[in-house]
Amino acid sequence: MPSLKSYNTFGVSSVCSEIIECTSVDSLRQVLRSNPHACVIGGGSNILLVNDIDQTVVINKLSGIEVKHLANDRVLVKAGAGVVWDDLVNFCVSKSYYGIENLTAIPGSVGAAPMQNIGAYGVELKDVFLDLKAMHRNTQEIHIFNNEDCQFGYRSSIFKNAEKDQYVITEVSITLSRIKRLNTSYAPVQIAVDHLTEDASIEDIRNIIRDIRWSKLPRPSNLGNAGSFFKNPVISDSQFTVLKNKYPNIPSYPAQNGIKIPAGWLIEQAGWKGKRVGETGCHEKQSLVIVNYGEATGREIFNHAINVQSSVKSIFNIYLDMEVNIVGAM
Ligand SMILES: Cc1cc2nc3c(=O)[nH]c(=O)nc-3n(C[C@H](O)[C@H](O)[C@H](O)COP(=O)(O)OP(=O)(O)OC[C@H]3O[C@@H](n4cnc5c(N)ncnc54)[C@H](O)[C@@H]3O)c2cc1C
Numbered sequence: 001m002p003s004l005k006s007y008n009t010f011g012v013s014s015v016c017s018e019i020i021e022c023t024s025v026d027s028l029r030q031v032l033r034s035n036p037h038a039c040v041i042g043g044g045s046n047i048l049l050v051n052d053i054d055q056t057v058v059i060n061k062l063s064g065i066e067v068k069h070l071a072n073d074r075v076l077v078k079a080g081a082g083v084v085w086d087d088l089v090n091f092c093v094s095k096s097y098y099g100i101e102n103l104t105a106i107p108g109s110v111g112a113a114p115m116q117n118i119g120a121y122g123v124e125l126k127d128v129f130l131d132l133k134a135m136h137r138n139t140q141e142i143h144i145f146n147n148e149d150c151q152f153g154y155r156s157s158i159f160k161n162a163e164k165d166q167y168v169i170t171e172v173s174i175t176l177s178r179i180k181r182l183n184t185s186y187a188p189v190q191i192a193v194d195h196l197t198e199d200a201s202i203e204d205i206r207n208i209i210r211d212i213r214w215s216k217l218p219r220p221s222n223l224g225n226a227g228s229f230f231k232n233p234v235i236s237d238s239q240f241t242v243l244k245n246k247y248p249n250i251p252s253y254p255a256q257n258g259i260k261i262p263a264g265w266l267i268e269q270a271g272w273k274g275k276r277v278g279e280t281g282c283h284e285k286q287s288l289v290i291v292n293y294g295e296a297t298g299r300e301i302f303n304h305a306i307n308v309q310s311s312v313k314s315i316f317n318i319y320l321d322m323e324v325n326i327v328g329a330m
Contacts (some may be wrong), residue, residue, distance in 0.1 A: 081111025
């Protein structure tokens with residue numbers, strides 16, 4: 001049975017019945033026609049393979065980037081779902097199309113970006129998203145979803161909720177600006193920009209963010225991981241007041257439905273930062289990142305995540321929702 005070790009950034013060993021790389025919409029249609037429940041993977045940077053997969057795995061390789069110039073110095077960029085997200089960012093930076101440079105170096109594919117409305121350094125996909133094409137798994141018909149249809153939220157979309165496992169995304173369109181507009185709202189980015197001798201360019205912002213990112217996060221090529229394992233929880237004002245009395249230094253940010261608490265801080269307070277348990281553990285610099293020291297199984301990583309989740313729940317009465325998609329029976 002073929003191995004998926006090189007198809008997931010945790011580097012977990014798992015096998016499946018077959019791996020099919022789809023390079024065209026027709027080939028995807030053919031696979032889904034005979035196997036509508038096939039497991040679809042892009043870059044494998046947001047999945048944890050807990051078990052072997054007793055079915056076909058489709059690797060999305062739909063390629064191509066198209067550009068159309070619009071009125072008012074806007075530009076429409078359409079990309080195949082299998083395009084590497086960072087290749088799209090670099091393409092747009094090289095053309096000075098402003099809007100996604102802050103999302104530099106996020107691993108994975110274009111097609112998975114809407115799944116959790118990828119975001120970083122003050123920008124989310126939804127800020128530039130126009131629409132996407134997706135193939136319904138059962139009918140193999142292509143449907144178009146605009147920004148509103150996708151119901152984007154913090155690391156979420158309709159594809160993680162009401163329409164979970166119903167569609168395979170085949171193409172994503174975004175609109176960007178040809179007029180210089182930089183987002184330096186994240187304080188360390190602004191500090192780095194202040195150190196430049198000339199006005200920051202789009203390349204400067206991309207490079208600054210890439211450097212900040214890799215100074216904090218382990219590269220999956222060195223240490224298996226899937227980025228943040230949990231979402232930052234949002235709690236009510238009243239729960240926050242209680243916690244603030246007990247932990248005066250608790251960090252917090254205003255959010256749409258309450259107060260957002262950094263999950264990394266909660267995990268660190270619970271004593272997990274840098275703690276290794278067998279072949280897995282929470283990273284020494286960023287406790288929100290669970291790592292594979294080499295030979296961890298998906299089950300071992302999953303059990304570690306559950307232990308972290310339960311200890312944060314028992315100490316703070318806060319439930320940490322997993323950001324990483326668990327593949328296989330729990
Ligand atoms: C080091 C590191 C840093 C990261 N930093 C960030 C960050 O800053 N911000 C952020 O938001 N994320 C971040 N991530 C998470 C991850 O990179 C993103 O979620 C990315 O969009 C996942 O893309 P992928 O192609 O690897 O998805 P995969 O892991 O292959 O798949 C993720 C999920 O989407 C489904 N899926 C994949 N492709 C399709 C498709 N075409 N149609 C339908 N379903 C599909 C899969 O079945 C799976 O459920 C990081 C990950 C790592 C390893």
